[in-house]
Amino acid sequence: MTFSCGNAESLDTLSKASAEGELIFKKQCALCHGLNGNKQLSGAKKLIESKLSMNEIEALATYGMRQMPSFKERLTIEEIKLVSDYAYQFRESK
Numbered sequence: 467m468t469f470s471c472g473n474a475e476s477l478d479t480l481s482k483a484s485a486e487g488e489l490i491f492k493k494q495c496a497l498c499h500g501l502n503g504n505k506q507l508s509g510a511k512k513l514i515e516s517k518l519s520m521n522e523i524e525a526l527a528t529y530g531m532r533q534m535p536s537f538k539e540r541l542t543i544e545e546i547k548l549v550s551d552y553a554y555q556f557r558e559s560k
């Protein structure tokens with residue numbers, strides 16, 4: 467994806483995408499990770515301290531790991547991308 471400065475259309479799509487990512491996160495992830503990415507239910511890692519790349523977060527959300535469930539039956543690839551985007555930005559809000 468490319469971002470160009472001052473392009474209202476791409477900014478618009480971007481904020482729509484993150485709003486949808488936020489919605490999915492609240493439904494599917496906040497139970498363990500908390501609304502702000504700092505909760506650690508059943509051993510969940512703090513998302514605000516995560517060092518994982520976007521691709522790694524997507525892979526983890528798709529296939530799961532130990533106590534972290536797999537979401538490939540529950541979310542589409544597009545939704546996993548959106549929610550991973552959202553999960554990724556917690557470290558920047560710290």
Ligand code: HEC
Binds near residue numbers: 495523
């Ligand atoms: C049932 C509780 C639970 C739910 C729901 C859950 N997770 Fe997790 N998550 C975990 C646990 C537990 C770990 C730690 C896995 C491990 O390393 O053993 C984890 C780890 C992670 C990590 C890795 C952080 C790091 O740096 O190691 C990311 C990213 C993540 N989860 C994102 C998500 C996203 C995105 C969702 C929603 C689609 C989600 N999780 C839903 C429990 C959960």
